[in-house]
Amino acid sequence: MNRRAPSFHPGLMTDMYHPDAAYVSWRTGRNGLTTFDLYTRTAPFGGAYLLVAGLESALEFVQSFRYTSEDLKFLARIRDYDSAFLDELAEVRFTGEILALPEGSIAFPNEPIMRVTAPFREALLLEAGLLQAISLSTLIATKASRITYAANKGRTRRISEFAFRRAQEPMTVARASYIGGCASTSLLNAAYEYRLPATGTVPHALIELYPSEKEAFEAVAEAYNRYTLLLDTYDVRSAIHTAIEVALRSQETLGHTLAAVRLDSGDLVADSKYIREQLDNAGLHSVRILVSGDLDEWKIEELLAEGAAVDSFGIGTSLGSGAGSVERGINGGSLGAVYKEVWYVDDSGTEYPKIKIAGAKSTWPGKKEIYRHPNWEEDIVQLAHEPRPDGYHRLLRPVMRNGEVIPGSLPPLSEIRELAQQNLEQLPAEYRALSPERPFPVRFSEGLLSLRKQAAQLIGKNVP
Template sequence: MLDEFLSRAISGGMHTDLYHPDAAYVAWRTRRIGITTFDLYTRRAPCDGAFLLVAGLEFALDFIREFQYEEKGLRYLTQIRDYDPNFVDYLRHIRFTGDVLAMPEGTVAFPGEPLIRVTAPFIEGLLIEAGLLQAINTSTWVATKAARTVLAANGRRVSEFAFRRAAAPFTVARSAYIGGCASTSFVAAAERFRIPATGTIPHALVQLFPDETEAFMAVAETYNRYTVLLDTYDVTKAISKVIKVAHDVEERLGHHLAAVRLDSGDLDAASRHVRHALDAANLYRTRIIASGDLDEFSIQTLVRADAPIDGFGVGTSLGVATASSTNPGGLGGVYKAVHYVEEDGTSTPLIKLAENKTTWPGRKEVYRIGAFDHDVVQLEGEQPPSGSKRLLRPVILSGSVVSGSSPPLSEVREFAQQNLSELPEQYRHLSPTTEYPVVPSAFLERLRSMAMDAHQPGATSTI
């Protein structure tokens, strides 16, 4: 498996909430096992933004492909639940046999439109819910956060430094790379996903030496292109020492001071002082890297102030699902049943009624009109809109993964960056005032209205 939450130590069937096998047992006992369609979508964009960048599909496909209950997991379930032995045997042999349509990783999507559509026997579709949401929620949130951060940097390099804070560091490194981060500090993720690795030096190494000059000299003599950390004690004194070391080592060994890093304090003021000192010493090629609890908003402030910072290292804000005071962290993706076919072929659109959470029933398709003019959500079988692009693609058919559904990460990243480059400016803003139009078709609106009416008190009509 590609990530922590899909550890081989636990069978895929156990990657679920307890109410899923409990609900599956009820459905099994009552023969409510017809073909059901589920939509995975989000009601709002992460971080009060306008868009989301789809990621995590490769994890999701791996999870579904390997979904099964192993004997150890089944023994545990029988210890905590009094399931019929025949149901336990049913779980023993269950595999996913349905179809999955999904937006490819790297697609720019919007709230309210299905990112994934699952059609399968009810119990199969139900039992994969939690693992599917885990894969998509975490990855898509990080990819979107990274994209926002890179957009805020406005062409300045952003590196992901989240390993020490991240609950799912492999997911974070991979998703941040899709979102536009240029590199990761996490060595295992860099190796696994072929992401460029990056690093400077820690404060501890500087503290190890009796004097900063000795520490800087040790680093400079060790590496032919090196980066040093300036704020262990005093930035003003440190940059003077670094400049002397840089000239000495370049003359003796030909080693070059590639960058200096600032990790605390007033980054705007410190970067201006450091840039002035470097330029005065003819070290024009030496870059300034800033880090220290940065996010897209603080980076945007530094960029708009024209702080002479060449790149940013971002950790906590990517590794921990923090967002804003009004929008809780995390993606908040949901997975809702929208259509059901009885064993006798009777078809029923399904709807959930709740304030601000009423769902859209029926099997749906999503189409993009032009270059982000608007998206249309419509019922399966309707004529596609003129000049549109279908966004949901088959990735699993009859339980088998479709060839090409998991392209190389480099291609996913390139596709994502192409999508983001085409996104109109008003939707790229960190705090947009304009919502992207996601338009339901007239037939879909009519179906929803009929479904809502059918569930009103005293209603006798059926759909």
């Protein structure tokens, strides 16, 4: 049976309640200029920071957002919307302004990663698509940055992203992992699309294809000028001796070089030490040891602390799914970003701060800016009209104006990765740690604190 590939309908990339809410606002004539903040309340994986990614796909979504005649027919079937409302949806295009942290920026909880200002219905209908674009990429980029940090303590070790087969969104994962510091991807489509280095070894199935492990190793060695051998199909300590024998012979007779050996299971600490010793005894000092197999930043840290002789890591499942750690009680798999209304201007031009009061989930009203101390001593979140603190750097950047992307807002991926690595190097070590002792200082200005109280009083409430 032939199955039609799913089609992409930007106007339907919303939750059901978005057009429903837009319909209510249409019926009551409330569509004033509104500002929404996109942010997180906590940093993922028990860390202190977020490495921002996904802006390019977010803006592509905004630019493509519209309702086709097919979309509108579908909406008419599932809801009894007034036909005049559907006529308005047919004309919806984003006409507003977006400010955002550039991809590769470091953000902290409760700081706006993105600030969207547009007529209420335009801004509201974009919510889910923006959250999806920013949340997944930022989650994966942050995960990759933590993994590379754990691997590179004391010396440089390459991380290869092996996540395709278990990734939530393989192309997004490959791109975000590269921003976060991974050196290569196993996914050829991502290597082609994003011009990334592609790397891979050999599968166990190839070793099992041959009558003996030696014959399998010889076939690989004969096929490539530089090659990698997989050692844990049968017995690691026997395999390394076979690999050395084949490597020395192929180097002598063919000029082919054993570049690396890979371990995917077993006692990674003891076996890697044994393998390094045997390689060095054979004069194969340049052969790298690559380790893979359900690893994450915490397991890498433990392996290296125990003295594992590892030169590089291949990371799949934990990176592709943005996993936390069950053993450590650390959540993962989702960033938990939110998109909250913070400012509204009605038809008469009257401005209203908007706030949600819900304990720890209470929001901060007003159009905001973020400023960072040049030595990373603190960030200040303040109202947009408040003066910039002396010497501090402004973090939010205009990326869309009047519904159009501002030229230069979407740099090449190589520049995004470079910015990310520069920012990670500048981030103080205590906040780069896998389990920081305290959060990064984020201070809210007196003007913002005052506006929050004012917004709460307007609805007869008090804020915590």
